[in-house]
Amino acid sequence: MTPITEVEGRRLALSNLEKVLYPASGFTKGEVLHYYATIADTVLPHLRDRPMSFLRYPDGPDGQVFFVKNVPPGTPEWVTTAQVPRSEGPARMVLVQDLPSLMWAANLVTEFHTPQWRIGTPGVADRLVFDLDPGPPATVVDCCRVALWLRERLAQDGVEAFAKTSGSKGLHLLAAVRPTSSERTSEYAKGLAVEAERAMPRLVLHRMARSLRPGKVFVDWSQNAARKTTAAPYTLRARAEPMVSAPVTWEEVEGCRVPERLEFRAADIGPRVQDFGDLLAPLLDAGSARPLP
Template identity: 50%
Template structure:
């Protein structure tokens, strides 16, 4: 397909849509095209939807590919089809609470395909759902997330060691962690909980991050200070704030190659010895789904109360 010249009108789950510029290369280093992005998102959509549904979606778009400029987008763009679900919410982080945005909410497969056609490569959501959260004014989380970010000289393998230690600490509180790669250099660890305020989940995540940093000072830091991070893993607990978002499971990354934020199991975490062990491209992820199913299946089935 020639870049910039191919388009297709198709139907996805009853919705007719025009897909454009299908031959455009969105990942110049690998030649991965918009058509391949759309195909990946279409195939992975049933597993992706549970993590997007009922959450306000922030998109990171690369209309000219990852070798060019990108932009974050909260508001539904001009020309959004009327079948795309949107909701007007206070803009997270607003000091006055008066600023608003009309967020897209991806509750179905056609919306995911429409987003892929817009080159929305990265899909970011908060740890709270709209239905629980008083129209977004009082975010109520159903997840805690720990973002394990390796500093200079550390890698995702070091994150695995920290994740295993964090798992033990979580188990002490009767909580279970569900790991995934970030699709970049690190890992994310999800913890399903019974609904709780974002303020309380942030406080609890900070408490655990600081406990682990105190227990493993050579390997872990719980502060953002860059000077303290070489050779260590920074446990970023701040993404639990109501205004913060995290890359969704199965989302692509806008990087040199189309890496995917990929759910992994604890055996893989324990066995990893190289970055390559935990680097997954779309074909790898689809093959894993074919072989193992959804590694995050059951994430939301047994939430536990946040320890007091």
């Protein structure tokens, strides 16, 4: 029997709660659901009104991992969906607008990925993003150096940057911007990535070429494109451990000397939110958005 749970008046079938999804730590599907239930108030504002791409891993990170952009079969009728323009024609996608929808989506066992625009204005970005991806032997410690340079450079243009771990090996930089076409934000982000490479040629790369990656930090500016998505704040990742894409303070970025300092698991997030609140809350305040130069 699949237990039926009621969440804010919606009936939800939550399945396989005992199933171990993270073998390295024995973390179960029930614990995944508990994680999202406890941080729902913090995560939902970052998901709301953004069409959701799901990176599903129903049998854990060692099983099949696959991307789902269209509304999954069996989606309850009360989950909000919306039509989204795509190069291959319009498609319907899920919007995670409330707690029942979040718990339904978490039950699919998924990473949450969102674009830099909201549903009412597709292709008009309100976020700027840089994904700093280290090529071994480079680590997140090297990403921190690049992040600090980008933070300074953005500040010169009046743009305030915020950082979160990718939940994998790297770091994400986010900034709230006044509504700007995705083409324009991509162009601006690419310009800064090129500048960063000029300033730190031995450390930074702005092109994706795999052959150039070892020992360098790839500053991926391409996730600003309208069709691209980025792992959402607070999402669990399909890793060996229940790692989270966790917001971090600039003091933590400056003080990072070993990668472990910026590794956060599901159990770390509740206490961090209690201590710091939502470090990315300014991204949700339209008043703090800045125009791109």
